[in-house]
Amino acid sequence: MMSGMAKAVDVPADVIPRSPIGKTRLFFTRHWHRGAPGQPTPDWVLRFCYGMWLTAFAFKLVGSSWDMSWHFRWLRDDLAPPHLINTVGTVIIVVLVAIHSYTGLGADRRSLRLMQIGLLTFLVAAPLDVINHRVNGLDLTAWSPSHMMLYLGTGIMQAGVLLGWLRLSPPGRFRTGVLLALWAFFLENTFFPNGQQEYGILGLRAWERGTPEAEKSLLDFAANQIGHPVDRTAVLHFTMPIPEWVYPLWGIGVMALILVLARRTLGFRWAASSVALAYVAYRSVMWPLLLGLGFPVSTVPFYLVFVGLAVDVAFTMGNGVLRAGAGALLVTAFGYGALWVQSQFRPWVLGDAHTESAPPVAYWTALVVLAGVFVLWAGAGPVARRFSARRSVVPETI
Numbered sequence: 001m002m003s004g005m006a007k008a009v010d011v012p013a014d015v016i017p018r019s020p021i022g023k024t025r026l027f028f029t030r031h032w033h034r035g036a037p038g039q040p041t042p043d044w045v046l047r048f049c050y051g052m053w054l055t056a057f058a059f060k061l062v063g064s065s066w067d068m069s070w071h072f073r074w075l076r077d078d079l080a081p082p083h084l085i086n087t088v089g090t091v092i093i094v095v096l097v098a099i100h101s102y103t104g105l106g107a108d109r110r111s112l113r114l115m116q117i118g119l120l121t122f123l124v125a126a127p128l129d130v131i132n133h134r135v136n137g138l139d140l141t142a143w144s145p146s147h148m149m150l151y152l153g154t155g156i157m158q159a160g161v162l163l164g165w166l167r168l169s170p171p172g173r174f175r176t177g178v179l180l181a182l183w184a185f186f187l188e189n190t191f192f193p194n195g196q197q198e199y200g201i202l203g204l205r206a207w208e209r210g211t212p213e214a215e216k217s218l219l220d221f222a223a224n225q226i227g228h229p230v231d232r233t234a235v236l237h238f239t240m241p242i243p244e245w246v247y248p249l250w251g252i253g254v255m256a257l258i259l260v261l262a263r264r265t266l267g268f269r270w271a272a273s274s275v276a277l278a279y280v281a282y283r284s285v286m287w288p289l290l291l292g293l294g295f296p297v298s299t300v301p302f303y304l305v306f307v308g309l310a311v312d313v314a315f316t317m318g319n320g321v322l323r324a325g326a327g328a329l330l331v332t333a334f335g336y337g338a339l340w341v342q343s344q345f346r347p348w349v350l351g352d353a354h355t356e357s358a359p360p361v362a363y364w365t366a367l368v369v370l371a372g373v374f375v376l377w378a379g380a381g382p383v384a385r386r387f388s389a390r391r392s393v394v395p396e397t398i
Contacts, residue, residue: 016044023048035104037112046168049106050178052096053161057185059089060154065286068142068195072203072239072296075218090126093119093157100164107164114160122153141241142196151189158186166265176266183262184278190258191279191301197247197359198298200239206296207235209354213296214238245362252307252335253369257376259311260327269312276308299358303338310334321378328374336366 017023027045041049063086070082097119100107107115129146141147162182169175206213212235214222223234259272266275283300291297314327345357 020048020052031103031105034102037100037104038108039104041105041168043170046106047174049096049099050161050165050169052092054178054181054185056089056092056096057158057182059092060086061089061185061188061282063087063089064192066290066295068192068199069290069295069297072199073214073218075215075221090122097157106168107160108167111160111164111167114163115157116160118153118156118158118160120153121156122150125149125153142193143242143246147193151192154189155186158182158189162186162265176268179266180262180271180274180278183258183266183275184282187255187258187262187275187279188282191251191255191304194247194251194301195298196242197240198301199296200242201356201359202298203239203296204235205355207239208232240360243362244360245365247359248336248339248361248363248365249368251301251304252331252339253365253372255304256307256311256327256331256335256369256373259308260377260380263311263315272311272315273305273308276304280305299342299356303335303342303358306334306338307331320381324374324378327377328370331373332366332370335369336363 017026023044027048031045063082063084065082067080067082067086070080074080097115099105100112100115104112125146129150132144132146162179165175165178165182169178203213207219212219219230219235219238222238223230226234226237228234228237255276259275262275263272280300280302283298287297287300310330310333311327314323314330317323317326339358339361340363343356343358343361346353346355349357
């Protein structure tokens, strides 16, 4: 229903400027007037708007990736370059949400609410995180409440953008390409806290071999927080404070569920694998860039590609409970199998080198992932059908 609202008559295609600045001027000249959410949106406006969303998420992606590495090296972070890059993305998002809210273009009511709630959550979390650092000093974990609020706010925003693009964009390859990119951004934002263990294990091994990546003031600060000298216990507390069961539950179980949603909305055969591959490819590109800049690097979650592959294969096996059961088995087998193989790269390829190719993992969590993925995947179908049925009834009652 909403997809038809995106086809509004506007300027001829040959009049639309090529440059973003020209398009911005044209947009404000012709479309800057107040309107309710769900206004008919010209195709070029929709594409330009969501292209800017992708640009904003790209700035936040690069900034957050560098920021994680930065915090494993430096104690100082006020006005750090990663924060400034992230802020550029946030400013673009603030402008976009303001435009959606004022004009009603490019978003329906539900997608706009998600964008607004996500932005508000992020803007509340940002100063809380600064206060947390001022009061409690160095925040040693990516899983802290203020950090989780930042991820939550970004995730809600991304969900709104995904929903808006799904409902308003016309079918075609461009629609699929943007949707794939949005799912990759959503996957990255959700996976991000697992970077704690991926950077942490290499940071710990670097200290153990006598070449610490963190500056002395950072190690001293982290040790003083627990009233301890700078020894392995203090460094372990700084680099690896998260239990070993968290990494696989989040990295395999939760990511599998996101990839299931991506596969459902994208619809093509290898959709989940493509989303996972896009994220892993990005991490593989960032690895040498950070290394070349002299910053700490992390292990790369190559096993995620196999989680995506498991989801895609499961979608060829029946429907409903049968598909959920096959998916849970495949995700668990492919995910944990690939993660174990990745963890063996270091002894197989590098021998006794004092490093790692994957973080420590509690493999007993495979049973939890098996049960959890099955239950949530099997329950998603009935819930989605009930939700769709309620939505189809609502317009008739208004």
